[in-house]
Amino acid sequence: MPAVPRPPLIARLLPGLFAIFASVAAQAAAPAPSFDPRQTFAPLTLPTPVNRYRSANGAPGPDYWQNRADYQINARLDTQTQQLSADETITYTNNSPDTLQGLWLQIEQNIYKPGSRSSFASGWRRKPDQVTDGYQFDKVEVEYQGKRYAAQTVISDSRMQVRLAEPLPGKGSKLELHIVYHYEFPGTFGGRTAWLDTPNGRIYDVAQWYPRMAVYDDVRGWDTQPYLGSEFYLEYGDFDYRVTVPSDMVVAGAGELVNPGEVLSSEQQQRLKQARASNQTVMIRTPADVEAAAQSSASGEKTWHFRMKNTRDAVFAASKAFVWDAARINLPDHKTSIAMSFYPVESSGNDKWGRSTEYLKDSVENYSKRWFVYPYPAAINVGGPVGGMEYPGILFDHWKSQGKQLFWITAHEIGHAWFPMIVGSNERRDAWMDEGINTFIDTYESDDFNHGEFAPKRDAEYAPGGGAPADEIEPILEDQDAPPPMLRADAISEKYRHPISYFKAAYGLVLLREQILGPERFDWAFRKYIADWAYKHPTPSDFFRAMDSAGGEDLGWFWRGWFFNNWTLDLAVGGIDHDDKAPDEPVVVHIVNRDQLVLPATVRIDFADGTHRDVRLPVETWLQKKDYALHLPASPAVARVTIDPDHLIPDRDRSNNVYIVGKATK
Known part of the structure; x- marks a missing residue:
């Protein structure tokens, strides 16, 4: 069978997002909280402590035992x-x-x-x-x-x-x-x-x-x-x-x-x-x-x-x-x-x-x-x-x-x-x-099988269609009643069981692999975690520590925002210092963080001459501030600024992601 054209991997929807998220999309979103970097980046204390049984690197400790x-x-x-x-x-x-x-x-x-x-x-x-x-x-x-x-x-x-x-x-x-x-x-x-x-x-x-x-x-x-x-x-x-x-x-x-x-x-x-x-x-x-x-x-x-x-x-x-x-x-x-x-x-x-x-x-x-x-x-x-x-x-x-x-x-x-x-x-x-991590791995199997014969993955009972997962997941993130993945399994109602335990957790790992660590670092750390805990009993704390240590990144901000809370992300173009400056002075683009979740993001600058430049903003951008001033040369002239142009991260309000020079923009 001939190969089926496929969108970028991050844009291949995880199972069942459509109908489930549509069921909560009608709920009115509460006003977004103001971003506080001290809360997002505060030290994270994990539930299971490090000891002789469970090591700081997320692997079994030297005295680990199992009946x-x-x-x-x-x-x-x-x-x-x-x-x-x-x-x-x-x-x-x-x-x-x-x-x-x-x-x-x-x-x-x-x-x-x-x-x-x-x-x-x-x-x-x-x-x-x-x-x-x-x-x-x-x-x-x-x-x-x-x-x-x-x-x-x-x-x-x-x-x-x-x-x-x-x-x-x-x-x-x-x-x-x-x-x-x-x-x-x-x-x-x-x-x-x-x-x-x-x-x-x-x-x-x-x-x-x-x-x-x-x-x-x-x-x-x-x-x-x-x-x-x-x-x-x-x-x-x-x-x-x-x-x-x-x-x-x-x-x-x-x-x-x-x-x-x-x-x-x-x-x-x-x-x-x-x-x-x-x-x-x-x-x-x-x-x-x-x-x-x-x-x-x-x-x-x-x-x-x-x-x-x-x-x-x-x-x-x-x-x-x-x-x-x-x-x-x-x-x-x-x-x-x-x-x-x-x-x-x-x-x-x-x-x-x-x-x-x-x-x-x-x-x-x-x-x-x-x-x-x-x-x-x-x-x-x-x-x-x-x-x-x-x-x-x-x-x-x-x-x-x-x-x-x-x-x-x-x-x-x-x-x-x-x-x-x-x-x-x-x-x-x-x-x-088990459900979230497994949904994560089987999404890639859907992409690979017979050149994408059944890609992108959908659950059988849900009709295919819809946008990128970054957009489809937003309703569940904005639902004030939605629990975090770390809630005890029996306490998550049937309404939220699939959206949270399966799809939010799985999409979080897609973000971690494709936007935060990258496949090379993620895959090595993930394989090590599996090998370390094969036929053993890891806790969430062990998984988080394993990905931090072997992945080479302090991910406390991500675990807190995505797994311990149901936080949302809202990056916005706050404006451009452009029109009142001399022609040879640098242009300053203001990127504003308006919500509590942070993720790496791409800002695309389209110039009047038809070229463009992508600037990658790491999460460290927001360690001490809510407004980042991006300095650009005066020439060529800036025509448009877009945050996350490929919809790779779940931004709560995309209406403020685009600024067109000379046009009234929200």
Whole structure:
């Protein structure tokens, strides 16, 4: 396909700005505050202090520690009773310096119980039939130093505390938790874990399906925020899990399939082997295979066995309705992985899910080349009931997505493999650290894919169009009710969740890369941050310090204005000292800062002879003043002065950005 002409990268709009920002554009802007450099450039104290665990350069400190949770799970999906039952062993390692008297686990199926905290926090009530009893525990036991005993537990909403008969010392001590449980699988109302009926069978998207350890870290100790709908904060470890399903079902599981010879036909095994060597998509299970299987009767069960190392989660999907295709992923240093897509027959075709594996493969290869090599044995896209949800190595995307919408959601969701699956930030508290940073990287993937076939990026549900992001973001910056990105994730309402956590944070990083640091400095610092915090738990303070230190810039003014506040920028041409001066005297152009945010800006001087000159004003211009006098030679004569002529920065009032000599100007 021929290359598509593209505007400058900064002018390629981040996802969904149009409709979201239009919804707040009608709000009247409050009068702009007067610029006070003492406030903008005051020393910034970051929330998480520097200590032996977290260094001043934004990297883990010399004594950084992190606990570990390894999982062995044997699960069974009963499609007759719609129940999932399992026995689970968690090997928990306490690497902290602290002795633990008890442990906390997340039990997120309890979100469906009547009266769960989430229904009150979100203001949304499920219908009376959209509830379950949540987790039902048949057994919870602790094994420590050769002794095994029934644990004392306390369940509080979506958390469970296990009180230990013998405390668990720090610095590497281990114990095992043995849990036997079951729960009723939520129906189509399940959100991130749900099922969908298709003509060839039911599709199950299975997430949050096992009790899992809460994080104990050096910042808060146990981080036990209840599950209210925001995403996750999890420990790393190895997963070894088995899923037993009816024999006619296919399981798409995160990680590596350990027993293909027991669950796949010889023809499917051969096709899978072919796909691992192919840059083109290979069909493993065709629509014809699915329809033939739907007409036959099968009995018995099969157990699918998966392993995944050094990950924070593992999920799976199961259905007899799955079409399955795959292709090789080419990684740096001659490494490979495999991209796979599972979807119903109704989603077949290149205008629908037939290109899913192509999109997935390209995205993983791009992110691996740009930022950090993809670590997982497979990248999987599942077309089912869940629309747009990410897990390590596997995505749940809606079966009706197609075309550019499917590309955008695929590129975005697999981007989460880097944030927060590799760089393990706390999504429950700091949504922008995964959603915003990921939106930033997937914008570049949209630009790169197939010479810009789907560029510039838009979200599927929003109509394309509009201006540069610098202009489109203004309504949200001027909205007096809009929160800053640093607000706790659960406290950001749905109205502002995408505009703030995704788009404002992402556009802030575009500004940082393209207008403040430049790609050469930004990319080096950003890659270092990823490598330093791979499979660890950074805070916002660590990210800010990392970009300051490795980027070679004190960015406190930017973090304060963009992430801690919702400040706006308003630069104006205050006038020209020109007409009353002698012909050979210098011309003085006054650039005025009228608002609290500062950014580097370009001032373009157009001369009467048709030439022009660009002057770059760094943020240091405003350290001590509100009005900058730009001196220009008397000749050639100045005809026009324009601030930010290419609309690369978000200026609140562009009507005062242009001054035309001899013409009345606001």
